[in-house]
Amino acid sequence: MSHLTRRQTLGGLAASAAALGLAAPAIAQGRKITLGALPFTSHAGTFVAAERGYFKDAGLDVDLRFFQAAQPMAVAIASGDVDYAVTAISGGLVSLADKGAIKVIGGALQEEPGIDGQKFLVSDAAFQAGITEPGMLDGKSFGVTQAGSSFHYMGSKMAAAEGISLSFKPLQKVGAIIGALKSGQIDAWSIVPHIAKPLSGSGAVHMIGNVSDYLPDYQVTTVFTSTVNAGEEKQMTQDYLAAYSKGVADYNAAMIARSGGEEGVNEMVALLHKYVYTDRPLEKAAPSIINGTMRINEGAAMNVASVRDQLEWFQSEGLVDADIPLDALIDTSYVETAGA
Numbered sequence: 394m395s396h397l398t399r400r401q402t403l404g405g406l407a408a409s410a411a412a413l414g415l416a417a418p419a420i421a422q423g424r425k426i427t428l429g430a431l432p433f434t435s436h437a438g439t440f441v442a443a444e445r446g447y448f449k450d451a452g453l454d455v456d457l458r459f460f461q462a463a464q465p466m467a468v469a470i471a472s473g474d475v476d477y478a479v480t481a482i483s484g485g486l487v488s489l490a491d492k493g494a495i496k497v498i499g500g501a502l503q504e505e506p507g508i509d510g511q512k513f514l515v516s517d518a519a520f521q522a523g524i525t526e527p528g529m530l531d532g533k534s535f536g537v538t539q540a541g542s543s544f545h546y547m548g549s550k551m552a553a554a555e556g557i558s559l560s561f562k563p564l565q566k567v568g569a570i571i572g573a574l575k576s577g578q579i580d581a582w583s584i585v586p587h588i589a590k591p592l593s594g595s596g597a598v599h600m601i602g603n604v605s606d607y608l609p610d611y612q613v614t615t616v617f618t619s620t621v622n623a624g625e626e627k628q629m630t631q632d633y634l635a636a637y638s639k640g641v642a643d644y645n646a647a648m649i650a651r652s653g654g655e656e657g658v659n660e661m662v663a664l665l666h667k668y669v670y671t672d673r674p675l676e677k678a679a680p681s682i683i684n685g686t687m688r689i690n691e692g693a694a695m696n697v698a699s700v701r702d703q704l705e706w707f708q709s710e711g712l713v714d715a716d717i718p719l720d721a722l723i724d725t726s727y728v729e730t731a732g733a
Contacts, residue, residue: 423452423454424452425454425455426455426456426476426477426633427456427476428455428457428458428475428476428477429459429469429470429477429480430457430458430459430460430668431459433588433685434585434665435479435502435585435687436501436668437689438637438638438641439637440640440667440668440669441640441644441661441665442637442639443455444664447639448637450636451632453632453633453636461538461566461568462539462542463480463485463538463542464485464486464541464542466480467495468489470617471489471494476622477618477630477633478616478618479501479615480614480615480617481613481614481615482543482612482722484539484540484713487541487717487722488713488714490620490721491714493620494619495617495618495620496617496618496619496722496723496724497615497616497724498617498630498723499615499690499693499694500612500615500616500693500696501615501641501690502613502614502688502689502690503611503613503687503689503696504604504605504609505605506605508686510585510605510613511583511584511585511586511604511605511613512583512584512586512589512593512600512604513527513551513581514581514584514592514593515580515601516574516576516577516581516597516598516599517596517597517599518577518580519533520599520601524601526601526602527555527601527607528556530557530580530581531558531559532558532559532560533559534559534560534579534581535559535562535579535580535582536562536570537564538564538565540561541712541713544582544584545561546707547583547604547607547608547611549561549706550608550706551604559581564579567588571592574597575592575597575598583604585613585685585687586684586687587682608699610698610732612695612696612699612703615695616637616693624724630727634693638691641689641690641691641692641693644661645688645689647661648661649686649688659679662679663675669681669682670682692728693728694731695723695731696730696732697725697732700722701719704719
């Protein structure tokens with residue numbers, strides 16, 4: 394069940410003020426903040442809001458800081474080096490929340506029926522040996538960045554559903570996992586489609602299943618901040634979420650609804666190319682960016698049921714304290730929630 398929160402009420406007032414040409418709240422004018430991101434299409438909300446001036450319109454002067462994995466981003470939020478970020482929930486993030494350092498305040502990417510989502514991949518060696526479905530991976534190696542990462546969660550949930558066991562190999566960075574999979578040093582992995590599909594097209598890697606078959610409403614990534622920002626910087630947090638959500642709405646309209654037609658898609662792809670697949674020309678990057686299209690939650694709505702399931706998995710694996718309550722991890726006062 395969804396409910397209207399204080400953030401949405403204030404967001405509506407802010408939109409009314411903007412329509413009347415009023416300035417952004419004085420408290421936020423020129424406020425410098427740092428945003429954490431990964432160079433993935435799934436972070437489009439941040440990129441669009443930055444490129445189209447939505448953060449600036451909200452009175453926020455933003456710097457982007459890029460990371461290679463979720464847990465270092467959580468540490469940066471806790472230390473105050475980064476103010477807001479979008480990433481998957483990790484064991485490190487949960488532990489920092491338990492220490493009172495960070496809060497999940499919204500949802501971002503989510504698996505959704507009818508939208509092509511994350512894929513299970515295998516190396517060519519594993520595929521040639523006859524592994525063509527996730528349930529055939531019993532005893533095989535599965536790449537993760539760190540223990541307690543989203544990759545670990547996805548692999549474990551699939552393995553539990555299939556009644557098999559996996560050998561998880563922590564390789565720290567996504568690039569290292571890709572290299573290990575292509576060379577056959579690991580057997581399997583799971584990742585968003587804009588990475589999965591090009592890898593599969595190369596012939597060195599093969600797609601064998603969908604994450605959504607095992608986690609149909611998985612809240613893949615979340616929006617989070619420090620406990621200080623969530624509790625004491627409410628206006629700044631509301632302004633950040635309003636601007637970010639406007640970027641998300643633009644992305645969904647262009648890439649999911651295709652309300653701007655082919656021209657709208659091309660314009661969005663060109664914008665995202667400044668941040669995603671920057672090492673290749675636009676014409677070669679465009680198919681991968683388009684392949685990565687997944688709906689990002691409007692208004693940063695959060696699937697609390699999925700977040701709860703993730704917390705319970707971390708606890709069942711002994712990766713975090715078994716006594717951590719859900720409300721230590723999340724602050725539901727800013728966005729609509731589902732499955733609470």
